Amino acid sequence: MTATHTARDAASAATERVIIFDTTLRDGEQSPGAAMTQDAKLRVARQLERLRVDVIEAGFAAASPGDFKAVEAVAKAIIDSTVCSLARANAGDVHKAGEAIKPARHGRIHTFIATSPIHMEKKLRMAPDQVVESAIGAVKLAREYTDDVEFSAEDAVRSEMDFLVRIFTAAIEAGATTINVPDTVGYSVPEQWGTRMAELIRRVPGADRVVWSTHCHNDLGMAVANSLAAVRGGARQVECTINGLGERAGNASLEEVVMALRTRRDVFSIDTRIDATQIVPASRLVSSITGYVVQPNKAVVGANAFAHESGIHQDGVLKNRETYEIMRAQDVGWDTNRLTLGKLSGRNAFRARLAELGHVFTSDAELAQAFARFKDLADKKHEIYDEDLLALVAQTGDEVVQEHFKLARLGTVTSTGSKPSAVVAIDMKGREVEAVAEGNGAVDAVFLAIEKLVESGAQLILYAVNNITAGADAQGEVTVRLSRDGHVVNGNGADTDILVASAKAYINALNHLGTAASRKHPQAFLATP
Ligand code: KIV
Ligand code: ZN
Numbered sequence: 001m002t003a004t005h006t007a008r009d010a011a012s013a014a015t016e017r018v019i020i021f022d023t024t025l026r027d028g029e030q031s032p033g034a035a036m037t038q039d040a041k042l043r044v045a046r047q048l049e050r051l052r053v054d055v056i057e058a059g060f061a062a063a064s065p066g067d068f069k070a071v072e073a074v075a076k077a078i079i080d081s082t083v084c085s086l087a088r089a090n091a092g093d094v095h096k097a098g099e100a101i102k103p104a105r106h107g108r109i110h111t112f113i114a115t116s117p118i119h120m121e122k123k124l125r126m127a128p129d130q131v132v133e134s135a136i137g138a139v140k141l142a143r144e145y146t147d148d149v150e151f152s153a154e155d156a157v158r159s160e161m162d163f164l165v166r167i168f169t170a171a172i173e174a175g176a177t178t179i180n181v182p183d184t185v186g187y188s189v190p191e192q193w194g195t196r197m198a199e200l201i202r203r204v205p206g207a208d209r210v211v212w213s214t215h216c217h218n219d220l221g222m223a224v225a226n227s228l229a230a231v232r233g234g235a236r237q238v239e240c241t242i243n244g245l246g247e248r249a250g251n252a253s254l255e256e257v258v259m260a261l262r263t264r265r266d267v268f269s270i271d272t273r274i275d276a277t278q279i280v281p282a283s284r285l286v287s288s289i290t291g292y293v294v295q296p297n298k299a300v301v302g303a304n305a306f307a308h309e310s311g312i313h314q315d316g317v318l319k320n321r322e323t324y325e326i327m328r329a330q331d332v333g334w335d336t337n338r339l340t341l342g343k344l345s346g347r348n349a350f351r352a353r354l355a356e357l358g359h360v361f362t363s364d365a366e367l368a369q370a371f372a373r374f375k376d377l378a379d380k381k382h383e384i385y386d387e388d389l390l391a392l393v394a395q396t397g398d399e400v401v402q403e404h405f406k407l408a409r410l411g412t413v414t415s416t417g418s419k420p421s422a423v424v425a426i427d428m429k430g431r432e433v434e435a436v437a438e439g440n441g442a443v444d445a446v447f448l449a450i451e452k453l454v455e456s457g458a459q460l461i462l463y464a465v466n467n468i469t470a471g472a473d474a475q476g477e478v479t480v481r482l483s484r485d486g487h488v489v490n491g492n493g494a495d496t497d498i499l500v501a502s503a504k505a506y507i508n509a510l511n512h513l514g515t516a517a518s519r520k521h522p523q524a525f526l527a528t529p
Contacts (some may be wrong), residue, residue, distance in 0.1 A: 016270050017262060019237040022048050022254060023057040024286055026075070027085055027215075028245035033462060033481050034290040034487050035510065038070040043359065043394075044242075044329075047285050049081050051278040053254070055108060060086040061100035062093040068100050075104035082148065084108035089138035098145030109142035110180070111135075111150035115167055125393040132167050139174035139219045150178035152215065157183040157473060161196075165203045169467075172206040178237060179210050183226055186219025186249060190229035195525060197233030216252045218244060223252035228260055231268060242286040243294055243301060255300040255332065263327055279355075280333030284387065284466075288394050291464045291479035291490050300332055323514045329349035341389070343378040347371050352391075357386055359393050369403075380496050381475065387468045391477050391494040404514045405507050408432050412442045412499055424449040424503060445500045450506050458482040458513060463502070468494060478505040482513060489513050 025048075036044065041058065048056050059067045075083045083104040088113050089095035101107030111137050113124070117122060119128055126134070142149040151171040153164055180198060188196075197214065201207045214230035214237070215225040227238045227243050244253030255370060260273045265271065285303035287294050296303045306329040307359060316323035332456035350371055351361060361367040371390050379385060408425040422445035425434040435452040439445030447460065462481035467474050477499040480491045491509025495501040504529050 002126075008412060017236070018231055018270055018272050019054040019213075020254065020258065020272050020274055021052075021055040021057065021084075021213065021237050021239045022053040022241065023215075023239050023251065023433070024048070024241040024245055024254075025070075026057040026059050027239075027247060027251050028241040028286070028290075029059070030174050031245045031250070031290070032290065032489055033483075033490075035488055036070075036289060037489075038066070038073050040289045041070045042073055042077055043238065044282075044286060044289060045078055046359070047278065047282045048242075051282050052273050052275045052277065053081055054273065055082040055084050057084045057086060057110060061089060064119055068096060071097075071100040071432050072103060075101045079105055080378070082106040082108050084110050084150070086291065087111045087142070089113035089134040091137070091365060092143075094138050094141045094462075098142065101146065102104075105149070105423050107146050107205065108148040108150060108178075109146055109235050110152065111138040111152040112180075112182075113138070114154040114164055116155035116157075117160070118158065119155045123495055128163060132170050135167055136170050137173050139176045145177040147175075147177065149176050150180055150213070151176040152180035152182055152213075154182060155184045156181045156196075157185065157187045157193075159204075161199065164200060168200065168204045169206065177210055179204075179207075180212050180213035180215050180237070180239065181235075182215035182239075183217055183223075183229070184456070186214075186223060187216035188216070188226050189220075189222060190225045193226040194229030196232035197230040197235050201234040211236050211494050213239060215239035217247060218249040218253075219253065223250070224256045224260065225255055227252040228268070231261070231270065237312045242282050242300070243292065245286060245290065245292060253299070255269035255283065259300050259327060259332065273286055276331055277333045280334075281386075281390070285390065285394075288391065288466065288477055288492060289490065290482050293464045293466060300327070305329075306334060341384050342382075343375075343377070343521060345374075351375055353386075354389055354393060357390060359390070370422065377475070377496075381473050383473075386473055387466075390495070391468050391475060391492070394477075394492045404429065405510055407500070407503050407507055409434075410446065410500055410503050414442050418473075420445045422446040422449045422499075424453070426450065426453050426507065428453075442499055443453070446499055446503050450503065450510070454510055456482070456484065456513060458484040458510070461473055465498060467499075476501045478502045480505040480509045481504075482509045484513060487513070 023096040038197055045056055060070040061068045061071045071085045083101055085097035085100050087097035097109045111132055119511045120131055139149055139151055201212055212235045214227050214235040216226040236255050240254040240257050242254050244250040258272050261268050293302055313324045370393050406427040408427045411423045414420040419438045420442040423436045425432055433453050435449045437445050437448035440450050461483050464479045466477045468477050473496055475494045475496050477494040478501040482489055489509050489512035491505045493501040493504025493508055
């Protein structure tokens with residue numbers, strides 16, 4: 001890792017710029033059921049790099065060997081953005097984080113410890129002096145791995161100001177280069193949060209040597225407003241996630257922070273280096289990988305964010321877009337639907353377009369699997385868009401999903417007043433088996449038939465459908481989340497027929513269960529120091 005470039009250097013070179021620190025792969029992943037496989041993390045990380053985020057928090061290396069490997073893989077793959085691992089303020093965690101980010105061109109260790117009375121007494125069972133000592137030790141150790149070290153005071157929102165001043169002063173003296181002030185429980189309100197940031201910057205000696213950062217959760221729906229208030233108070237790094245994914249009600253949403261700063265430059269006089277046209281593709285990718293569907297009225301990335309329903313609005317927009325629109329849809333990546341490939345396109349064109357979209361095939365087997373799916377799709381659908389291609393690789397990529405099971409055939413019978421039934425044939429390593437089942441709906445019947453064959457014993461905990469592109473022949477993309485023995489896996493399937501997409505998604509999830517792709521929830525490790 002070179003020490004010549006860090007996100008901090010970049011920010012100080014152009015002081016009026018906010019560093020965008022994306023934690024979709026760490027805090028975002030802590031949403032229930034959103035745990036991602038290594039391959040999924042790599043796909044998201046590549047898209048974040050295309051989005052030009054400054055820092056990618058790739059995970060929590062000490063949480064498990066799987067998490068370690070995922071952070072290391074992201075560190076190897078990403079060139080332009082800084083890659084960061086979270087670490088509690090103890091030697092074991094910091095060593096793991098340091099080792100995991102070693103391959104990164106620009107690597108950061110983010111170490112944290114709780115500083116509020118309730119967290120110190122009840123959770124850590126540590127005296128304030130011990131907490132400060134742990135912070136100092138962790139920061140010093142982290143500096144042995146990288147000169148880019150972030151220190152966070154967890155639950156800063158409920159911490160005493162004097163104690164924050166003390167611990168931040170100590171962390172800066174120990175070598176921290178970014179100081180992060182989290183509203184861990186989403187408790188603050190904007191004026192308070194901006195004032196708190198400004199007061200810390202005023203009172204902490206050495207404040208001018210570090211980048212001040214904010215990290216807000218959305219429990220009261222104010223994460224973005226609080227983050228922006230912190231920027232006005234002097235923060236020059238905002239921690240956020242795509243689609244606002246994250247613990248409980250989520251984190252500040254990257255797209256809202258970025259577009260607020262950009263659209264209201266008159267208020268903030270500050271910018272980011274984000275390529276906003278990559279926002280919608282990033283939102284779709286994260287939604288499809290995690291199964292967290294974006295609500296239609298979500299700012300910037302919701303399907304209705306630029307749709308005008310009422311006659312008065314439509315009339316106004318037709319006469320002059322700016323009557324009702326403060327941003328342009330294409331500036332954030334809407335309408336980027338691009339007709340790309342067709343039935344006659346060859347493997348090289350397919351590979352090249354996906355490379356342009358940020359997906360690099362890691363093996364010939366993965367390319368072959370995806371290309372076969374592309375040919376199938378091209379037979380059914382005349383117009384193939386970038387989104388279709390990305391959906392195709394979402395079903396393939398994972399550790400080249402070992403396809404223990406493959407959908408061979410599917411038939412369903414539904415008629416009003418009678419129970420739907422499905423006949424499903426699955427290829428199990430070259431042997432075709434078939435089952436019939438009735439269900440409380442066609443999808444239920446399909447899943448029951450698959451379970452008759454596979455007997456996975458897994459529990460279905462999420463079923464979500466998204467349309468990939470517009471039009472009657474659009475593909476539906478289905479996400480299925482299964483849980484078994486504490487492991488949670490997602491499966492994706494896309495097809496012009498929603499029942500086929502559902503079957504594919506279920507089988508894809510089963511294939512993940514059958515490989516090492518499932519991981520325990522990293523949150524389980526965050527309880528103690
Ligand atoms: O919310 C929080 O406090 C965190 C820290 C680990 C930064 O996620
Ligand atoms: Zn958090």
